[in-house]
Amino acid sequence: MKETFYRFDTPAKICLLADIHDRDFSEITASLKVRKPDIIAVAGDILGNVKFDIPTPIMSRTHYALDFLTACAGIAPSFFSIGNHEWMLSQKDKDIIRSTGVTLLDNAWVRHESMVIGGLTSSGAVAYEKYRSGKSEEYPRWNYFNSPQRNEPEVGWLGEFERQEGFRLLLCHHPEYYPKYLRRRKLDLILSGHAHGGQIRIFGQGLFAPGQGVFPRYTSGIHGRMVISRGLANTARFVPRLFNRREIVYIIPK
Ligand SMILES: [Fe+2]
Numbered sequence: 052m053k054e055t056f057y058r059f060d061t062p063a064k065i066c067l068l069a070d071i072h073d074r075d076f077s078e079i080t081a082s083l084k085v086r087k088p089d090i091i092a093v094a095g096d097i098l099g100n101v102k103f104d105i106p107t108p109i110m111s112r113t114h115y116a117l118d119f120l121t122a123c124a125g126i127a128p129s130f131f132s133i134g135n136h137e138w139m140l141s142q143k144d145k146d147i148i149r150s151t152g153v154t155l156l157d158n159a160w161v162r163h164e165s166m167v168i169g170g171l172t173s174s175g176a177v178a179y180e181k182y183r184s185g186k187s188e189e190y191p192r193w194n195y196f197n198s199p200q201r202n203e204p205e206v207g208w209l210g211e212f213e214r215q216e217g218f219r220l221l222l223c224h225h226p227e228y229y230p231k232y233l234r235r236r237k238l239d240l241i242l243s244g245h246a247h248g249g250q251i252r253i254f255g256q257g258l259f260a261p262g263q264g265v266f267p268r269y270t271s272g273i274h275g276r277m278v279i280s281r282g283l284a285n286t287a288r289f290v291p292r293l294f295n296r297r298e299i300v301y302i303i304p305k
Contacts, residue, residue: 052078052283052297054086057273059302061240062165062218063089067300068123069224069244070282072136073099076119079283082299083126090163091123093153094244094280095134095173095224107141110148117151124152128163132156132170134224134245135261138179156222158205160212167215171223171232174202206232213237226269226279227262234275240302241277246270248281251293278302 066088068079083091097116101109110117123129131153133140140148148155154163156170158177181187204225209232213219219239223229226243233241249257249270257270268274271281281298 052082052299054082055298055300057278057300057302058305059240059273059278061220061302061304064304065089065220065240065242065302066091066127067094067242067244067278067280067302068092068283069094069242069280070096070134070247070284071116071119072096072284073114073116074284076115076122076283079119079299080122080126083123086301088127088301090166090168091127091129092168092220092222092242093120093123093129093131094222094242095132096136096244096282096284097131097134098136099284100136101139105139107139108143108147109139109141110144117147120148120151120153129153130156130161130163130168130170130222132222132224133172133176135173135175138173138175140176158208160208160215162215162217166218166220167212168220169209169212169222171204171206171209171221171228173224174204177205178202204228204232209233209236225262226274226277227260227267229269229274229277233277238276242280242302243269243277244280244282246279246281247284247292248295248298250291250295252295257295 158172160169221241224245246260251258260267280300
């Protein structure tokens with residue numbers, strides 16, 4: 052795992068964690084204890100692959116995810132937004148997440164010191180919730196992949212969010228949402244993950260990312276006001292990581 056540091060015009064030292072996928076997190080907490088961020092932003096995908104008919108609540112049956120959130124909350128104020136791997140979370144699951152001390156930002160925002168911090172939930176999680184509550188007839192099996200072509204994220208609340216005073220920080224698991232939903236909004240910093248750096252990196256370019264296809268644009272680094280983590284898990288289901296180390300990202304005030 053590598054530590055990546057970006058300088059950005061932000062009022063706080065922020066650690067961005069994404070795509071841990073229910074793996075061992077001891078290296079991460081060791082880094083956090085040394086680097087001492089002011090806040091921790093967990094930008095989705097704390098869970099691994101689970102079956103579509105998995106019974107909920109699932110959070111108390113995870114291997115590491117719950118302990119990971121608890122550990123983060125013990126180190127610094129921590130904020131979590133929902134990624135595509137959290138598509139099945141029930142209300143009980145969300146209560147369990149809150150019980151770790153982490154602030155859950157499920158298409159919602161909170162004020163924290165001079166910042167307002169929001170979390171844009173993965174469109175697949177929104178679609179599954181609609182299906183489960185009977186608002187949608189369609190079984191959203193393919194929503195799991197979350198391409199914005201298939202589902203729209205719930206962006207209505209962002210209007211109120213971007214009118215707030217203070218540094219507007221948005222956690223959004225999906226970097227591919229940026230051009231369509233986020234670039235033209237008054238947001239100061241967007242933190243994302245999901246693309247795993249493009250899984251295989253050749254000549255500084257990722258090879259594939261879900262929702263973006265081959266040679267994706269948004270897999271790593273700074274794009275406008277968005278910072279993308281290459282993620283913390285070793286592998287995706289089928290494709291290994293190559294020339295693409297796992298990373299923990301720190302955003303340091305200029
Ligand atoms: Fe993801």
